[in-house]
Amino acid sequence: MKLVKLDLETIPLGYPLPFVLRSSTGVLLAQKGYVVQSKEELQAMAMRGLNLCVDTDESGDSHRAYVSKLHAMVREGKTLGTIASTQFITDGKGPESTAxxxxxxxxxxxxxxxxxxxxxxxxxxxxxxxxxxxxxxxxxxxxxxxxxxxxxxxxxxxxxxxxxxxxxxxxxxxxxxxxxxxxxxxxxxxxxxxxxxxxxxxxxxxxxxxxxxxxxxxxxxxxxxxxxxxxxxxxxxxxxxxxxxxxxxxxxxxxxxxxxxxxxxxxxxxxxxxxxxxxxxxxxxxxxxxxxxxxxxxxxxxxxxxxxxxxxxxxxxxxxxxxxxxGMYAPGSYVKLASGEIAVVTKRGQTPSTPRVAVLLNRQGMATAEPTARDTAQANFKVTSGVPVREVKTHLPLERLLTLM
CATH class of the missing domain: 1.10.3210.10 (Hypothetical protein af1432)
Structure with missing residues (x-):
């Protein structure tokens, strides 16, 4: 491991890191591609690691390209603020490499x-x-x-x-x-x-x-x-x-x-x-x-x-x-079961026509107290048709629905 200390002012904020950040003892602080959102976050990271460093053996070409671009900007008389706000894409493949x-x-x-x-x-x-x-x-x-x-x-x-x-x-x-x-x-x-x-x-x-x-x-x-x-x-x-x-x-x-x-x-x-x-x-x-x-x-x-x-x-x-x-019934869509219940599809099944579902409306069309899981591979709960969302009389927020996954 060959650690090189970095100047905080040269680390781009709001963009994916072009290499792995490590502490002065080699402890991992941030993976390549991590986005440092603020100067405060960067300073906190530096305090945790004593210094921010890059392992040139680990980062190889990405660090060399970074340093080359950094030096070029310094030669051009760019301010540290300009350098810090510059997006560094360093592996030769352009923005496609963004993590x-x-x-x-x-x-x-x-x-x-x-x-x-x-x-x-x-x-x-x-x-x-x-x-x-x-x-x-x-x-x-x-x-x-x-x-x-x-x-x-x-x-x-x-x-x-x-x-x-x-x-x-x-x-x-x-x-x-x-x-x-x-x-x-x-x-x-x-x-x-x-x-x-x-x-x-x-x-x-x-x-x-x-x-x-x-x-x-x-x-x-x-x-x-x-x-x-x-x-x-x-x-x-x-x-x-x-x-x-x-x-x-x-x-x-x-x-x-x-x-x-x-x-x-x-x-x-x-x-x-x-x-x-x-x-x-x-x-x-x-x-x-x-x-x-x-x-x-x-x-x-x-x-x-x-x-x-x-x-x-x-x-x-x-x-x-x-x-x-x-799947024939994609997760997030609504279906009617052979039991007469209305359910939301939570997961794809072993076949396109046998998804996992959670019942939202019972046979009488009333909302269930708690969504109930059903396996549509079972004959009693097989899917008989898709249901348009307008016919589902209960609407749970996405965050609640995702807990059914």
Whole structure:
């Protein structure tokens, strides 16, 4: 271990650390990718470790790149304040290397905070540090998808069906997670391909986020300008991503073609076209699950049916992968059981049609004192149909529902 002392003023605040931070005795203080939010937090960390150090044997190229950039800024006469606020991306791969902001993936995150964060980011793509925030959100979603799969699906399904004010961001997160899950667990894509797909889904509508939120609440017919924006938003999103520095051809092509309607085998297409098809199928599912000013959200089964069959009414390979990954009755959706009870799906089951559920309404349609777990693989409690959220007369807050997981 070769420890080198760091100047506190040169450690970036509000951005992922470009290397591991250790104490003067080598004790781990913060992992690479951890986001130090304030000078006070940094000072407290320094007091705990006597000094803040980096192990150059451990950090290798990332520390050398950091020091090189630091020295270059000093030579240019940059102030310490400017240096400290600079985003250091140090491994040569650009912002894609940004680590998740979630430091304990075993704990339940605040999904309302994540929703607000995504909404603010996607509505302001020209803001400073946008790409860093985008990659941090993507990294968080990937981590939660892997560590808390059912709870993540549950939260995003619930938020999508609950309100319209932040529709675009919530929809983008749901489509991103559903696509990544199908690509990773069903189609066995590489991690790089899964990651690229997730980022493409998050940014598919980046050129019209604010208008998409407006349309979700609009009861009047579309204006000519709105029609034109919708028709050109794929190309406009690609151009905006290029201006933001995105160079990945698969990412850009997937966004460009995410509304293409071309039925046929998935595996014979180039990977970017496969990504676009998965996004297009998941986009249909997510849109049908969300409310509009002019209609209520559909049951999960009806939403899934729109993804499962292609434009020629045949089974769609991408849609089938989504259903296999998420289940016919996705976590967060509502179902009616053979017992006559109404339940919320809490977890995917061993088969797409046998989820784990918690009963919210009894046979008489009255709210239960406490949600009761049911195994729908048992004949007495098998799912007989999906239920639209408007027919569920009791509405528990998301935080309470997540305790059922």
């Amino acid at each position: 998740p902001t979630i430091t304990d993936p075993s704990r339940r995150p605040n999904w309302h905070d994540i929703q607000v964060r995504a909404n603010g980011m996607l509505r302001n793509p020209d803001s400073s540090g946008f790409m860093t925030r985008l990659f941090q959100l993507h990294a968080d979603l990937m981590l939660l998808m892997q560590r808390q799969t059912d709870a993540t699906l549950f939260a995003l399904m619930h938020l999508s069906a609950s309100e319209t004010r932040m529709y675009s961001a919530t929809h983008a997160m749901l489509v991103s997670v559903v696509c990544m899950l199908a690509a990773r667990n069903v189609l066995n894509w590489t991690e790089d391909q899964v990651s690229c797909l997730g980022k493409a889904a998050l940014t598919m509508n980046i050129s019209m986020t604010e208008m998409q939120d407006q349309l979700a609440q609009q009861a009047q017919p579309l204006t000519n300008l709105q029609v034109q924006t919708i028709e050109t938003h794929s190309a406009q999103s690609v151009e905006l991503l290029k201006k933001l520095g995105v160079e990945d051809p698969d990412w850009l092509e997937a966004v460009a073609h995410h509304h293409d309607r071309k039925p046929g085998p998935l595996g014979t297409r180039p990977i970017a076209q496969q990504m676009a098809r998965l996004i297009q199928r998941a986009d249909i599912f997510g849109a049908r699950m969300a409310p509009r000013a002019t209609r209520s959200p559909l049951p999960s089964t009806a939403a899934m049916q729109g993804s499962y069959f292609d434009e020629e009414k045949k089974v769609d390979e991408a849609g089938a992968a989504l259903i296999k990954a998420v």
